[in-house]
Amino acid sequence: MLLKKTHLRDRHLSRVLNIGTPYLWLGLFFLLPFAIVLHISMAETALAQPPYTSLMNWVGDGVLQIRLNLQNFVSVFTDELYLAALLNSLWIALVCTIACLLIGYPMAYAIATSPERQRVILLMLIILPFWTSFLIRVYAWIGILKPNGLLNNFLMWLGLIHEPLTILHTQTAIYIGVVYSYLPFMILPLFANLTRLDFSLLEAAADLGCRPFKAFLKVTLPLSLPGIVAGSMLVFIPVVGEFVIPDLLGGPDSLMIGKQLWTEFFGNKDWPLAAALAICLLGLLVVPFVLMQRLESRIGGDEL
Amino acid sequence: MANPEQRKLEPWQDPKAAPYVRIDHVTKQFGDVYAVDDVSLDIFQGEFFSLLGSSGCGKSTLLRMLAGLERPTKGRIYIDGADVTDIPAYSRPVNMMFQSYALFPHMTVEQNVEFGLKQDRMPRKERAERVGEMLGLLQISELRKRKPDQLSGGQRQRVALARTLAKHPKLLLLDEPLGALDKRLRESAQFELVNLQERLGITFVTVTHDQEEAMTMSTRIAVMNAGQILQVDTPTAIYEYPEYRFVADFIGLVNLFDGRVAETQDDQVLVETNLGRRLHMRCSHPHAVGTPVTVAIRPEKLQICQTYHENGVNQVKGVVEDIAYLGDVSIYRVRVSPEMLVEMTLTNIQPRTEQALTWGQEVAMEWSPTSGVVLTE
Numbered sequence: 001m002l003l004k005k006t007h008l009r010d011r012h013l014s015r016v017l018n019i020g021t022p023y024l025w026l027g028l029f030f031l032l033p034f035a036i037v038l039h040i041s042m043a044e045t046a047l048a049q050p051p052y053t054s055l056m057n058w059v060g061d062g063v064l065q066i067r068l069n070l071q072n073f074v075s076v077f078t079d080e081l082y083l084a085a086l087l088n089s090l091w092i093a094l095v096c097t098i099a100c101l102l103i104g105y106p107m108a109y110a111i112a113t114s115p116e117r118q119r120v121i122l123l124m125l126i127i128l129p130f131w132t133s134f135l136i137r138v139y140a141w142i143g144i145l146k147p148n149g150l151l152n153n154f155l156m157w158l159g160l161i162h163e164p165l166t167i168l169h170t171q172t173a174i175y176i177g178v179v180y181s182y183l184p185f186m187i188l189p190l191f192a193n194l195t196r197l198d199f200s201l202l203e204a205a206a207d208l209g210c211r212p213f214k215a216f217l218k219v220t221l222p223l224s225l226p227g228i229v230a231g232s233m234l235v236f237i238p239v240v241g242e243f244v245i246p247d248l249l250g251g252p253d254s255l256m257i258g259k260q261l262w263t264e265f266f267g268n269k270d271w272p273l274a275a276a277l278a279i280c281l282l283g284l285l286v287v288p289f290v291l292m293q294r295l296e297s298r299i300g301g302d303e304l
Numbered sequence: 305m306a307n308p309e310q311r312k313l314e315p316w317q318d319p320k321a322a323p324y325v326r327i328d329h330v331t332k333q334f335g336d337v338y339a340v341d342d343v344s345l346d347i348f349q350g351e352f353f354s355l356l357g358s359s360g361c362g363k364s365t366l367l368r369m370l371a372g373l374e375r376p377t378k379g380r381i382y383i384d385g386a387d388v389t390d391i392p393a394y395s396r397p398v399n400m401m402f403q404s405y406a407l408f409p410h411m412t413v414e415q416n417v418e419f420g421l422k423q424d425r426m427p428r429k430e431r432a433e434r435v436g437e438m439l440g441l442l443q444i445s446e447l448r449k450r451k452p453d454q455l456s457g458g459q460r461q462r463v464a465l466a467r468t469l470a471k472h473p474k475l476l477l478l479d480e481p482l483g484a485l486d487k488r489l490r491e492s493a494q495f496e497l498v499n500l501q502e503r504l505g506i507t508f509v510t511v512t513h514d515q516e517e518a519m520t521m522s523t524r525i526a527v528m529n530a531g532q533i534l535q536v537d538t539p540t541a542i543y544e545y546p547e548y549r550f551v552a553d554f555i556g557l558v559n560l561f562d563g564r565v566a567e568t569q570d571d572q573v574l575v576e577t578n579l580g581r582r583l584h585m586r587c588s589h590p591h592a593v594g595t596p597v598t599v600a601i602r603p604e605k606l607q608i609c610q611t612y613h614e615n616g617v618n619q620v621k622g623v624v625e626d627i628a629y630l631g632d633v634s635i636y637r638v639r640v641s642p643e644m645l646v647e648m649t650l651t652n653i654q655p656r657t658e659q660a661l662t663w664g665q666e667v668a669m670e671w672s673p674t675s676g677v678v679l680t681e
Contacts, residue, residue: 203373204406206393208420208471218419222410 034282041275042068052271072276082277085255086284092171092256093239096178100186100235101228103179108190108227109220112197123191126184134181138248141177142168145249169251177245182238186231193227194220229292237285257281314538315348316524322385324349324507325370325475330379332365339365341531342379352501352508354518357528358554363511364403366528367477370509371400383475394423399473403480405464407452413439413463414448420471438466441500458489465497469504476501478510482517494520515555519543527551543602549679552600557635559606559646561599565591573678574617575599579641584617587678601676603635606648608661612668620646621668624661638667 043052044067059065076082111122129137144150147164155161167173197220205215243258250256257277264274315321323346332340340362347353355363368374369381372393380389388396399420407416417438421431439445442462452460461484468476481497482490498521501508512518518525519539526536527550535547546552549560563577573591575583583599591597609619622640629652636648648669650661661667 198404198406200402200404200406201408203393204400204402204408205419206373207371207398207400208467209394209423210419211394214423219408 037275037278040271041072041279042070043272044069045270045272050271051269069272072273073280075273076276076280081255082257082260085257085260086280088255089240089242089257090284092174092178092254093236093242096175096182096239097186097232097236099175099179100183101232104183104186104190104231105228107183108187108194111187111191112194113199126187126191129184135244138177138181138245141173141180141249145173145176168249171250171254173249173251174246174254174256177249178239178242181245182235185234185238189230189234190224190227193224193230197223226296229296233289233292236288240285241281314523315351316346321348323347323382324351324384325509326382327366327370328380328382330366330369330376330381332362332369332374333377338362338531340369340376343531343533344379345526345533345536347507347509349507350505351523352498352521353510354522354525355509355511355528356513356515356518356525356554358513361528362531363513363528364479367400367479367509367511370475371398371477372396373400397473398475398477399468399471400477401464401468401479401481403483405452405460405484407460407463407467409452412449412451413444413455413466416452416463417466417470420467424471434470438470441469442466457484457486458493461485461493465500469500469506473506475507475509478508480512481510483512483514490517497521519555527554529554545677546600546679548681549598549600552677552679557603557647557649559601559603561601563597563599565593565595565597568593572673573597575678579620579644581620582615582617584673585676585678586673591678591680595680598679599676600679601671603647603649604633605671605675606646606669607671608650609668609670612670616670618673619668619670621666622646624663624665624667627661627663636661636667638669 039055040052043055045051046053053067055066055068057065057067107126111119111126114122142149145168146152147166147168149168151167152161152164156164167176201219201223202212202215205219206212210218241258241261242256243262246254246256246259247262250259258281261274261277261281264270264277325345325347327343327345327347330340330343331338343362343366355366357363365374369376370383372388372391372395376389380387382388383396383398408419411419414435417435418431421434426434435448436445439448442465444459444462444466447455447459447463452463455463461481465481478497482493485493494517497508510518510521519542522539524536524538525542526533527542527548528534529550535542535551537545542551543555546555552558552560561575561577561579561583563575563583565573566576566582567574568587568590571586571588571590573585573587575585575597577583577599585599609616609621612619612621620638620640622638624636625639625645626637628635628637631652633649633651636650638646638648640646646669648667
């Protein structure tokens with residue numbers, strides 16, 4: 001009896017630790033910084049260190065004055081610059097997610113269906129770029145895309161074009177850079193999903209009179225939906241806030257919210273506005289996340 | 305032998321009957337390995353045919369070639385007179401039940417059963433009727449809205465069967481159809497499967513490693529080993545008259561006595577065994593004197609010998625070493641020589657405690673000349 005009790009207590013403790021640790025982690029490294037950013041977003045700029053005013057002030061006679069400045073949020077939603085940047089970011093993220101999916105799905109499928117020994121090598125090739133700094137890889141694209149860069153020289157040598165194409169510092173360059181950088185994040189979850197696919201299901205489909213492409217649409221695709229959702233989120237969400245790629249490869253006309261945020265923080269030293277932008281961005285990104293989680297729970301349910 | 309009724313029941317006895325499935329010198333190679341090695345086989349309309357063998361003997365590969373999931377390296381396959389060797393699985397009039405059942409996990413029971421009908425572009429109304437009919441046939445109508453992961457093993461097997469039967473195939477292939485069921489369920493499922501086959505009149509070809517399953521269900525059995533078919537026969541013939549040592553050994557328990565032919569006369573043969581005793585057997589093929597042979601005798605064909613002679617024919621004596629009590633019968637393992645144990649099965653007419661034979665007891669056994677076979681290979 002006594003033994004059972006201590007055993008139960010141990011189990012209780014390990015449960016608390018198991019569930020508590022991630023909460024503690026999230027609280028310390030997500031919720032707390034979020035609260036700080038939220039706090040800054042409602043302050044005003046000041047020529048001070050740090051460059052914003054405090055929300056709370058003692059104004060004598062035991063009165064604590066709290067000033068919440070919502071002007072920054074108003075600017076975010078009324079200033080066309082931010083709105084355009086936000087919409088363009090969403091557009092770029094959408095286009096790139098679809099492109100990554102279209103390129104990544106066949107690659108993930110090929111890796112998942114290849115023999116064990118080749119699979120390790122192919123996976124290695126997908127992961128290999130991560131061994132070089134992200135920044136250096138994006139810089140390398142400048143060398144490829146610039147007017148007298150590798151790509152233009154190659155195309156001119158082939159005789160396909162007679163004068164260099166302007167790719168660098170356009171939205172196209174951003175698309176190329178983003179798709180290149182984020183492709184592995186699409187491939188890896190898809191691969192993880194597709195390796196678990198039971199190929200006897202495809203044989204069963206064929207046996208029941210289904211041609212290979214239709215079997216793909218009816219069996220493989222719906223069963224890989226969780227992988228598609230996971231890969232799309234891993235691409236879409238960070239791309240919306242991406243700032244290195246638009247900064248290095250993009251031009252003056254390709255506004256992205258991440259770059260705008262950076263400019264406000266470091267260029268204009270307007271921390272409160274930058275914080276407000278960050279809060280809005282976060283709020284915006286919660287929407288697709290919730291939508292996709294809904295979709296995933298629907299796959300588990302009777303729909304579809 | 306050749307009366308018309310018999311021919312209808314046993315079409316393989318009728319030289320004029322056209323086979324429904326003809327496997328003609330089919331070979332399947334995977335790299336250097338011959339999974340199926342020059343197999344020829346005829347299966348007739350309405351048969352319940354079993355391919356029996358241990359794992360890796362090529363039985364599943366043979367079945368998959370019938371389904372169109374593997375292409376033969378050599379040879380042709382004909383179904384209902386048509387050469388289907390080059391026809392892909394999705395165009396064959398054949399359906400297969402997979403060992404894992406391969407139910408689509410993202411579809412309900414109903415959608416699973418309907419899948420094949422949709423591929424045939426069957427009108428919606430007709431489709432719904434057929435699905436209802438199949439679910440009714442297998443008594444799973446109340447499960448129609450469930451997904452495969454909400455079903456038990458037995459229920460899944462029924463759904464898989466309903467799905468393969470839905471298209472009214474002319475030939476149904478079953479890969480270890482009862483392999484995933486527990487023993488009790490398997491026994492009732494065996495009878496059910498046979499009843500279903502008789503009712504629908506579809507030709508069944510099953511693959512199994514379970515000899516008991518093959519014996520109870522099949523019209524004929526093909527015993528396979530190392531990519532080749534050793535013997536094709538009715539369950540009775542396979543059990544009573546095996547043609548190969550492997551077949552005798554694979555199906556049920558058997559006592560094998562090695563020896564040489566000492567004398568032959570008409571259909572009788574005298575075999576001098578390594579035990580120093582003579583066995584007198586009836587034998588359909590004549591054997592030359594001196595031919596090395598093996599006499600195979602089933603344990604239940606042995607009897608306790610009342611009149612034992614030192615030189616008695618078809619008699620052996622030994623000491624009971626092991627008793628396996630199975631309830632209805634007991635298997636006695638009797639040491640007759642330092643190298644050889646003979647197994648004898650006796651029905652337990654008396655309760656266990658009152659039985660005559662116990663461990664360490666000396667016992668003499670005998671059998672009749674017609675109760676075994678003489679094997680050369």
